[in-house]
Amino acid sequence: MSIIPLHPNDRICMKKPHPCGGTEFLVLRVGSQVRVVCKTCGRDMTLDRIKLEKSIRHILPSDENQKETETAK
């Protein structure tokens, strides 16, 4: 299986939607576990990287032109 390159601030689209209905997540921290935050409801969660990679539909290109003032800590 190919490893999906993940970086903090990447936005990912999941196959399975969050209970809130959102499918877009923002990557906060990458390691053996990945911390992501739901863009729709703002909830964050930590997932095993392997599990996460399986549930990623695609990675959205980070729009650097768009100035998003998100200070998610």
Ligand SMILES: [Zn+2]
């Ligand atoms: Zn959500």
